[in-house]
Amino acid sequence: MPSFKDLTNACADEWYxxxxxxxxxxxxxxxLPEDAFRHYLQQDYLFLIHFARAWALAAYKSRSLSELRQATASLDTILNTELTLHIGYCAEWGISEDxxxxxxxxxxxxxxxxYVLDCGQRGDLLDLHVALAPCLIGYGEIAEWLLDQDSTLIEDNPYADWIAMYSSDDFKAAMESEREWLDARLSEVSERRFGELVDVFRDATRLEIDFWQMGLDQD
Incomplete structure (x- = not known):
């Protein structure tokens, strides 16, 4: 029975x-150059808006009350919590809401x-969750990896708050909830269907890599 771990194993190079x-x-x-981080922060604000749209699409794609509640709860969190926090964090970096x-x-x-929205529109709810997984689960794994590295600086690191945000108990809980949801659904798919989802996950991960590179290049 495949699981989320099998997705990352199938895309090991891209995931690394x-x-x-x-x-x-x-x-x-x-x-990290501060201009690179500011550019990333600004584009991440735009990404969060589309992330909210994706969860609205997930609500539409839901086939049970529990799935509908999950989608609307995620949408509410992004709109009324994450975006507010992000706007405040951007202000600390000299980026106004205007x-x-x-x-x-x-x-x-x-x-x-x-790409994420297209996956949700042409596929089903599982396609959409798999396309979103590199962001929701990946950021949590990145924060965990950073905290495990001797080279990671916490004190006097201007990005310590970013690391703390994605290693927080609340974010870990959301990450684990999503991983459990994916594991349950992936365990039921055929080999052929799993191969299709691997392609979705690989493409989404490659686009996450491009998002990091966009920050470095300030493109």
Whole structure:
């Protein structure tokens, strides 16, 4: 019976390149150029808006009350908690809400967000969750990996709050809940269907890699 771990194993090279991207390594060491982080923060705001749209689509795609509740709870969290926190965090980096409202989308943001929405529109709820998994589960794994590295700087690291955010108990709980949901659904799919989902997961992970690179290149 396949599981989320089998997805990451099937895309091991891409998953490694995403979790341990140079953007992540520099962030952990406190050496990431501040302009690169600001650019990432701004584009991540736009990504969160589309992330909310994806959960709205998940609500539409839901076939049970429990799935509908899960989707609407995630949508509410993004709209009323995460975006508010993100706007406040951006303000600490000198980026106002007016600045955020006028941002153009980078090509990496366009490609990634539209891919996720397309997966949800043409596929089913599982396709959509698999396309979202590199973000929700991946950020948690990245934070865990950073905390395990001797080279990661916490004290006097300007990005320590970012690491703390994605290693928090609340985020870990959300990550584990999503992993359990995926494990339950993946255990029921055929070999052929699992192969299709591997392709979705690999493409979404590659687009996450491009998102990190977009931050470094400030493209």
């Amino acid at each position: 390149d995403y979790l341990q991207h140079d953007f992540v390594r520099q962030l952990g060491k406190g050496r 600045d955020l409202s006028e941002l153009p989308e980078s090509r990496a943001t366009l490609a990634y967000t539209r």
